[in-house]
Amino acid sequence: MTLIEKILAAHTGQKKVNPGEFINASVDLILANDITAPIAIREFQRFGIEKVFDPKKVVMVADHFAPNKDINAAEQSKIMRDFCSRRGIIHFDVGEMGIEHVLLPEKGLILPGDVVIGADSHTCTYGPLGAFASGMGSTDIAAAMATGDIWLKVPPTIEFVYHGNTGKWVGGKDLILYTIGQIGVDGALYTAMEFTGEAIDALSMDGRFTIANMAIEAGAKAGIFRVDQKTLDYIKPRSKRPYTIYEPDKDAEYARVIEYDVTNLEPQVSLPHSPANTRPVSQVGNIMIDQAVIGSCTNGRLEDLNLAAQVLKDKKVHAKTRCIIIPGSQEVYLDALRKGLIEIFIQAGAAVSTPTCGPCLGGYMGVLAAGERCISTTNRNFVGRMGSPQSEVYLANPAVAAASAVMGRIASPEEVVKN
Amino acid sequence: MLKGKVHKYGANVNTDAIIPARYLNVSEPTELAKHCMEDIDTEFVKRVKPGDIIIAITNFGCGSSREHAPLAIKASGISCIIAKSFARIFFRNAINIGLSLLESAEAPDNIKTGDIVEVNLAAGKIKNLTNGLVFTAKPYPDFMAGIIAANGLIEYTKKRLAAK
Ligand code: SF4
Numbered sequence: 001m002t003l004i005e006k007i008l009a010a011h012t013g014q015k016k017v018n019p020g021e022f023i024n025a026s027v028d029l030i031l032a033n034d035i036t037a038p039i040a041i042r043e044f045q046r047f048g049i050e051k052v053f054d055p056k057k058v059v060m061v062a063d064h065f066a067p068n069k070d071i072n073a074a075e076q077s078k079i080m081r082d083f084c085s086r087r088g089i090i091h092f093d094v095g096e097m098g099i100e101h102v103l104l105p106e107k108g109l110i111l112p113g114d115v116v117i118g119a120d121s122h123t124c125t126y127g128p129l130g131a132f133a134s135g136m137g138s139t140d141i142a143a144a145m146a147t148g149d150i151w152l153k154v155p156p157t158i159e160f161v162y163h164g165n166t167g168k169w170v171g172g173k174d175l176i177l178y179t180i181g182q183i184g185v186d187g188a189l190y191t192a193m194e195f196t197g198e199a200i201d202a203l204s205m206d207g208r209f210t211i212a213n214m215a216i217e218a219g220a221k222a223g224i225f226r227v228d229q230k231t232l233d234y235i236k237p238r239s240k241r242p243y244t245i246y247e248p249d250k251d252a253e254y255a256r257v258i259e260y261d262v263t264n265l266e267p268q269v270s271l272p273h274s275p276a277n278t279r280p281v282s283q284v285g286n287i288m289i290d291q292a293v294i295g296s297c298t299n300g301r302l303e304d305l306n307l308a309a310q311v312l313k314d315k316k317v318h319a320k321t322r323c324i325i326i327p328g329s330q331e332v333y334l335d336a337l338r339k340g341l342i343e344i345f346i347q348a349g350a351a352v353s354t355p356t357c358g359p360c361l362g363g364y365m366g367v368l369a370a371g372e373r374c375i376s377t378t379n380r381n382f383v384g385r386m387g388s389p390q391s392e393v394y395l396a397n398p399a400v401a402a403a404s405a406v407m408g409r410i411a412s413p414e415e416v417v418k419n
Numbered sequence: 420m421l422k423g424k425v426h427k428y429g430a431n432v433n434t435d436a437i438i439p440a441r442y443l444n445v446s447e448p449t450e451l452a453k454h455c456m457e458d459i460d461t462e463f464v465k466r467v468k469p470g471d472i473i474i475a476i477t478n479f480g481c482g483s484s485r486e487h488a489p490l491a492i493k494a495s496g497i498s499c500i501i502a503k504s505f506a507r508i509f510f511r512n513a514i515n516i517g518l519s520l521l522e523s524a525e526a527p528d529n530i531k532t533g534d535i536v537e538v539n540l541a542a543g544k545i546k547n548l549t550n551g552l553v554f555t556a557k558p559y560p561d562f563m564a565g566i567i568a569a570n571g572l573i574e575y576t577k578k579r580l581a582a583k
Contacts (some may be wrong), residue, residue, distance in 0.1 A: 012552050028478050036484065036486065039446045039490075046480060046577075049580070064443075118484075119486075121482065121508055135513070137511060138574065139512065139516055139571070139573065140515060140521065143575075143576040147576060148581060151562065153560075185481060186429055186477060186506075190507050219478060278495075361435075362439065363442075380433075
């Protein structure tokens, strides 16, 4: 069995599961946010029961439109807050919150071998912890809150092997944008993506979270990594309960194995309006930008802010460009503050925000006008994603976004940081 | 038996196109329906009539997990969606809330905007009344047929809870 199959089998009490098989798996954690929770709560109430199966296995995070962006958003957050406090459900609210997919691993809520489901498509972000994590809708979450289990179709696994060592400005974002560019937005539809190879071994946990985060952008059900020393070092100070590390069998059957040599890979940029519309930064051409956004569940972690700071140090954001930087969680924010990164950002003329999804989904804190262009470290550049349907979003890594903010056009970090 | 006029879209229609995030500060289906498909088809809301059918190519509903997307489509009056393939989460969500989806490799290429299509859900038969062509949809796996028969996931789960 593959890694994913082993985890799923362990949650069904079966010795073996096979791709394509329908199973009922027990869940270790259920997630919802201020957009998806209100519908899940409305559906849950149709059961006519008061209690969720285990309030310590349900987490709700106010992150999309929180701190509340308007009255309607405030009402949605309130529905979630009231539901959680009545039932003792884990709830992260303003002051303690972060973007859910940055926050939950940090809080040690997800551990190797877990089955996690979330009413948010980027729930797949937790794969680097050696867990099965998959996004679904609010009604699925409502049912799971009542029963503690979820129906799943066991996905076939595709192994993606990355050979070689990447250059200084190339990270997890570039590997995943490149991959989606190769296989397309439905290239991994209904499958699990397992990421391996030297380039993956060399990545930090932050870089791996970035890759797993965008598995959904290739249509995948989950993205997963094998547990190594870096995973264990990450979990050690955070875990508060036992966990199980699974390994794929030697004779595990993969639907496909796709190999890339990434030795000479350049930073990648996805042009509007698809994450699969990828090309190397040197071939993007002269694209003026109005705004650069650095943050989100894709690239709002400390390593990301560090990269942005290396580029922005002693530089100024271009006079015609707005640069908005959003740490993914309070912990990331505080670490960045202690390391002096926030000062670098403010000196450079960037705006720094409290953790929120904000502009990533066109909510607030940097919505685009018609005709405006934004380079963003987020994960989707669909029509209208960050504001007006006549605006454009270009996806890139934090160093490219920062370099572009300085140049006022899409630029490589090498143009800005001379060694 | 469903019968309605066709609204046809291309491949990879994403959930931001179905219902832009700027409208997700509410969750009532009728409110959401007012902005359904807005960013890719400003006329959809004005044109759509109860019973109408959406035809798409591949990976319909990709992107976010927002259940607001199938809720908006359902509340706009659409009776079913026919495509070559659907994005995984959208597929679950639609089945869970009782919006019918049909997968067919041939039908989408042989149906165009404005055609009148008749669908027999139980038999998985799709008939384009405009050109007379008939197609068979891929049958649902038994497991999903159970959820559909129960009228969605909540009713299905109610039965499971009662049996416990
Ligand atoms: S940061 Fe963007 S992609 Fe991530 S959870 Fe928030 S809205 Fe979704």
